[in-house]
Amino acid sequence: MYCPKCLKSIQDERVKEISDELRHTVGNRLLEQGMCPVCGTELVNTAKAADVAHGAPRGAS
Ligand SMILES: [Zn+2]
Numbered sequence: 001m002y003c004p005k006c007l008k009s010i011q012d013e014r015v016k017e018i019s020d021e022l023r024h025t026v027g028n029r030l031l032e033q034g035m036c037p038v039c040g041t042e043l044v045n046t047a048k049a050a051d052v053a054h055g056a057p058r059g060a061s
Contacts, residue, residue, distance in 0.1 A: 001043040003036040012047050 002009040010018060010031075019031035031037045034045075 001034070002046050003039065003041055003043055005039050005041040006036060008036075008038075009046065010043075 001012060001015055015031065019029075019037075022028040022031055022037050028037050030040055031043075035042055
């Protein structure tokens with residue numbers, strides 16, 4: 001996951017770990033909702049972006 005505002009990325013395998021920690025320590029649920037815990041901007045899913053770059057565009061309506 002990547003925040004386009006903070007220019008920071010969070011490794012996908014750590015998102016759950018970090019969001020759990022934030023929820024327990026400061027009650028911050030933003031990351032759980034796919035948003036940057038710092039600025040609240042919607043995070044870009046880098047895994048999904050990579051997927052799109054790899055595969056041919058299919059199922060476009
Ligand atoms: Zn941010």
